[in-house]
Amino acid sequence: MNEIELLPHSRVRDVFGLAESAARELGIRDVEVIVAAESSALTRFANNAIHQNVAQQVLSVSIRTVRDNRTARATTNRLDAGSIRRAVAQAAAIMNSVKPLPYLPRMAGPSPFEEVDRFCTATAAASPADRARAIAEAIGIAEQASQTAAGIFSTEQGAHAILNSAGVFAYHAATMARFSVTAMTGDSSGWAKVSAVDRREIDTAGFAARAVEKARLSRNVQKLPPGRYTVVLEPAAVLDLVGQMFGDFSATALLDQRSFLTGRMGQRLFGENISIRDDAYHPLQAGPGFDGEGSPRQRLLLVDAGTPKEVARSRMAAQRDGAPPTGHGFPLPNETGEAPVNIVITGGDVPVDRMVASLDRGILVTRLWYIREVDPYEKIMTGMTRDGTFLVEGGRIRCGVRNFRFNQSLIEMLQNVEALSPSARVSGEETFDMVVPAMQVTDFQFTEVTHF
Amino acid sequence: MKQTALEALDAAMRNGVSYVDVRLIEDRNRRLSTKNGAAGDVSSSESVGIGIRVIASGCWGFAATDDLTKNGIRRAAALAVEIAQASALARRHELVLAPEEAYRADWISPCAIDPFSMPIEDQLHLLMAVDGTLRRTPGVTLAETSMDFTRRRQVFASSAGSVIDQTRTTTGAGFTVYSFKENEIQKRSYPNSFGGHYQLKGYELVDELKLIENAPRIAEEAVALHSADQCPEGVFDLILDSSQLALQIHESIGHPIELDRVLGSEANYAGMSFLTLDQLRTLRYGSGIVNVVCDARPEHGPGLGTFAFDDEGVPAQRVDVIRNGLFTGYMTSRETAAAAGDAKSNGTMRADGWMHIPLIRMTNVSLLPGEQSIEQVFGDVEHAIYMETNRSWSIDDKRYNFQFGCEIAWEIRNGRRVRMLKNPSYSGISTEFWNSCAAIAGREHWTLWGVPNCGKGQPEQVMGTGHGASPARFSAVKIGGAYQE
Numbered sequence: 001m002n003e004i005e006l007l008p009h010s011r012v013r014d015v016f017g018l019a020e021s022a023a024r025e026l027g028i029r030d031v032e033v034i035v036a037a038e039s040s041a042l043t044r045f046a047n048n049a050i051h052q053n054v055a056q057q058v059l060s061v062s063i064r065t066v067r068d069n070r071t072a073r074a075t076t077n078r079l080d081a082g083s084i085r086r087a088v089a090q091a092a093a094i095m096n097s098v099k100p101l102p103y104l105p106r107m108a109g110p111s112p113f114e115e116v117d118r119f120c121t122a123t124a125a126a127s128p129a130d131r132a133r134a135i136a137e138a139i140g141i142a143e144q145a146s147q148t149a150a151g152i153f154s155t156e157q158g159a160h161a162i163l164n165s166a167g168v169f170a171y172h173a174a175t176m177a178r179f180s181v182t183a184m185t186g187d188s189s190g191w192a193k194v195s196a197v198d199r200r201e202i203d204t205a206g207f208a209a210r211a212v213e214k215a216r217l218s219r220n221v222q223k224l225p226p227g228r229y230t231v232v233l234e235p236a237a238v239l240d241l242v243g244q245m246f247g248d249f250s251a252t253a254l255l256d257q258r259s260f261l262t263g264r265m266g267q268r269l270f271g272e273n274i275s276i277r278d279d280a281y282h283p284l285q286a287g288p289g290f291d292g293e294g295s296p297r298q299r300l301l302l303v304d305a306g307t308p309k310e311v312a313r314s315r316m317a318a319q320r321d322g323a324p325p326t327g328h329g330f331p332l333p334n335e336t337g338e339a340p341v342n343i344v345i346t347g348g349d350v351p352v353d354r355m356v357a358s359l360d361r362g363i364l365v366t367r368l369w370y371i372r373e374v375d376p377y378e379k380i381m382t383g384m385t386r387d388g389t390f391l392v393e394g395g396r397i398r399c400g401v402r403n404f405r406f407n408q409s410l411i412e413m414l415q416n417v418e419a420l421s422p423s424a425r426v427s428g429e430e431t432f433d434m435v436v437p438a439m440q441v442t443d444f445q446f447t448e449v450t451h452f
Numbered sequence: 453m454k455q456t457a458l459e460a461l462d463a464a465m466r467n468g469v470s471y472v473d474v475r476l477i478e479d480r481n482r483r484l485s486t487k488n489g490a491a492g493d494v495s496s497s498e499s500v501g502i503g504i505r506v507i508a509s510g511c512w513g514f515a516a517t518d519d520l521t522k523n524g525i526r527r528a529a530a531l532a533v534e535i536a537q538a539s540a541l542a543r544r545h546e547l548v549l550a551p552e553e554a555y556r557a558d559w560i561s562p563c564a565i566d567p568f569s570m571p572i573e574d575q576l577h578l579l580m581a582v583d584g585t586l587r588r589t590p591g592v593t594l595a596e597t598s599m600d601f602t603r604r605r606q607v608f609a610s611s612a613g614s615v616i617d618q619t620r621t622t623t624g625a626g627f628t629v630y631s632f633k634e635n636e637i638q639k640r641s642y643p644n645s646f647g648g649h650y651q652l653k654g655y656e657l658v659d660e661l662k663l664i665e666n667a668p669r670i671a672e673e674a675v676a677l678h679s680a681d682q683c684p685e686g687v688f689d690l691i692l693d694s695s696q697l698a699l700q701i702h703e704s705i706g707h708p709i710e711l712d713r714v715l716g717s718e719a720n721y722a723g724m725s726f727l728t729l730d731q732l733r734t735l736r737y738g739s740g741i742v743n744v745v746c747d748a749r750p751e752h753g754p755g756l757g758t759f760a761f762d763d764e765g766v767p768a769q770r771v772d773v774i775r776n777g778l779f780t781g782y783m784t785s786r787e788t789a790a791a792a793g794d795a796k797s798n799g800t801m802r803a804d805g806w807m808h809i810p811l812i813r814m815t816n817v818s819l820l821p822g823e824q825s826i827e828q829v830f831g832d833v834e835h836a837i838y839m840e841t842n843r844s845w846s847i848d849d850k851r852y853n854f855q856f857g858c859e860i861a862w863e864i865r866n867g868r869r870v871r872m873l874k875n876p877s878y879s880g881i882s883t884e885f886w887n888s889c890a891a892i893a894g895r896e897h898w899t900l901w902g903v904p905n906c907g908k909g910q911p912e913q914v915m916g917t918g919h920g921a922s923p924a925r926f927s928a929v930k931i932g933g934a935y936q937e
Contacts, residue, residue, distance in 0.1 A: 048544060053514065054515070056515070073494070077518045095494060097576050107862065257630070257632035335493060380935070452852070
């Protein structure tokens with residue numbers, strides 16, 4: 001456990017000690033404490049200048065008490081003994097007011113979990129000037145092309161620890177850097193985004209050049225009619241769209257009958273070329289090797305060659321279902337139970353440029369926007385294309401096109417995947433980062449066209 | 453708190469710093485929820501911290517910390533200045549703020565029944581009673597209820613001499629019921645989706661909502677939707693209930709009038725706006741009966757966007773956004789007001805906590821009541837589709853093309869409901885839609901709704917906004933496109 005200065009083990013243990021003794025004074029033996037600390041900074045630019053530039057340092061202590069199958073939580077960002085005691089008292093007051101939960105598990109005991117090293121000193125030490133210099137370079141690339149750039153460069157370090165009265169001590173420290181850029185000309189735009197544990201792996205100039213090239217290629221946009229098209233969805237578009245379905249891979253969602261997998265587990269639902277895992281230990285993934293109760297994350301085979309096979313299961317869902325937990329529970333108490341959060345979609349061997357080259361006629365989509373669920377069981381999603389939507393004809397990009405609205409069932413879409421690119425770590429705006437490929441999809445349904 | 457805020461102000465004022473403001477905030481929250489007869493998320497939280505915003509080298513810098521020791525504040529102040537100086541590495545022009553008076557004020561929002569002083573048992577008892585009532589209806593497969601209470605005390609101090617102490621208490625409550633049957637999930641929410649209704653009130657709001665009284669009807673509707681006809685696809689007259697219309701206002705008027713969007717500040721994330729500066733006082737935004745204001749003043753009502761001063765110390769104001777259909781005003785800040793030709797900010801800068809900077813955010817963007825009776829709204833056309841309660845919402849990044857889905861609809865003939873319709877949706881272009889507005893019901897049907905979950909900014913901030921509306925009718929709207937084959 002790579003302890004960091006922002007949240008030393010000794011401080012975590014001190015806080016836990018204060019909470020445990022405050023709970024004992026109230027006759028409560030079972031206590032869980034989550035301590036989190038984060039130091040983050042984000043530099044934002046628009047109109048080829050930095051216009052917002054912020055940093056924040058945040059600490060929190062979240063205390064859960066348990067007695068007689070009742071539980072509740074209280075959170076504070078003050079670490080003095082009085083504040084901890086007050087938080088324990090608040091949790092206890094709420095706990096005493098609720099009915100017992102029939103399947104509330106006992107506090108998790110200590111279990112070994114795989115260590116993951118996701119902390120980079122260079123990212124943690126990034127200065128405002130480091131971010132500003134990279135942004136100035138990106139702006140310069142846009143200006144050279146007579147374009148306007150907007151975006152962000154952020155760096156953050158953080159750590160969180162989960163301790164409980166049954167002996168769990170789980171600690172994870174991490175860093176993350178994100179760079180995102182939108183390049184704009186008169187009637188077109190392009191976009192690129194990347195995230196990495198080590199900021200030195202981010203080629204900010206390269207991503208800026210990619211956004212600028214997309215904006216250049218999509219100038220003089222044409223209006224196409226809505227309808228069903230073969231599309232090449234770049235990885236960010238796949239991420240933000242397919243990413244909307246993973247909350248349904250949850251034992252609690254199945255019990256509640258609010259998952260589109262209700263009645264469909266074990267049946268072939270998608271194409272045979274669709275396999276999806278949840279793997280917290282994948283080298284391109286982020287996050288800890290334990291869940292919101294400190295239980296070790298297991299690897300899951302969510303979809304095997306088109307067939308939904310496994311779902312995430314919290315300890316509470318496990319107790320109810322008589323099945324083993326998978327280490328994907330959210331901190332208790334909660335309504336949603338659990339979800340897989342380290343998604344890896346198996347890729348193929350067709351890079352995006354070969355997909356485009358193989359296409360007689362279709363649409364290349366850079367990114368999707370404002371994606372919302374229209375139908376929860378057919379998993380119909382709506383949303384817009386954005387920042388780089390192109391007509392492909394005869395294997396070449398012909399022109400940029402006005403942005404489309406789509407209404408598309410994810411089930412149908414994942415039956416119609418003709419080709420997959422190799423998978424990569426991808427960052428979007430509508431869901432968390434995942435490891436996903438680009439996809440070539442037939443009969444993708446665009447229902448309307450907007451004015452730009 | 454005031455003393456600490458003033459000390460932070462002093463710590464940040466140094467050579468090369470031309471302006472400082474600080475916001476010292478104490479937050480308190482209680483959330484109670486149930487699911488199918490069991491406690492859900494039952495929790496409380498409190499948070500204290502300070503955000504320090506400076507202008508140095510002609511640029512903004514901001515740092516926030518929860519370390520309120522003298523050293524902690526000094527470090528945050530120094531970091532804010534260092535950040536501003538780094539911003540100057542990519543600067544186009546020096547920041548100029550519109551002038552503003554110095555204010556010394558204390559303001560506490562009205563709260564008749566303090567939700568934090570009430571026994572938690574009483575609050576949970578009501579939720580469990582609602583939960584039980586919902587599940588008595590055969591066919592209900594999932595019932596969820598919730599209450600949410602927040603109290604924020606904020607001391608704002610600026611180098612211009614303002615010291616403003618405000619305390620706001622908000623309450624939200626509601627329930628959602630689901631029915632799963634034969635490959636279909638239907639749901640109904642009351643009194644609104646997104647967790648119910650939210651206002652700047654105490655527990656008295658919960659009493660006003662009559663949750664138990666409405667639970668049987670809403671549960672029955674959720675189950676009945678399975679047997680309802682699919683909402684037809686075509687072009688029809690559309691009547692919206694006031695809660696759906698509130699979200700329509702939010703997405704297709706509220707966001708487009710944010711001047712920072714118009715000027716490109718949000719281009720990489722939330723997007724821009726079709727309301728370019730040349731549209732001001734020239735664009736026919738809506739039909740002649742459409743009047744929209746952005747009003748943060750308490751006299752507008754207890755909205756989530758009601759306050760005495762915004763988060764850069766500008767007094768709450770009312771701005772005419774659309775007057776008799778003509779686009780007349782943006783929401784502005786001290787930095788952006790001049791771009792709209794205004795001498796001063798109209799006071800819409802808001803941050804969602806001490807750790808974030810204020811941005812231009814909706815306050816209460818409301819459609820003023822019309823002159824039609826509710827009977828005229830429903831009855832003055834032979835045929836229309838009436839939709840209630842939002843289920844899905846999406847709009848493009850310049851706010852032209854939108855699509856909304858609702859939980860339930862009815863076909864209306866000559867003012868009467870003739871059949872229930874499931875899976876309703878409608879879509880259009882913002883200005884075309886508002887220009888098709890044919891009737892707006894009067895003040896007696898007007899509700900100041902709360903939208904608790906508006907996202908904007910990087911890092912993203914989540915803000916509560918208010919939107920007053922009464923039911924209204926729109927002509928020749930595209931309906932049913934979400935389920936197009």
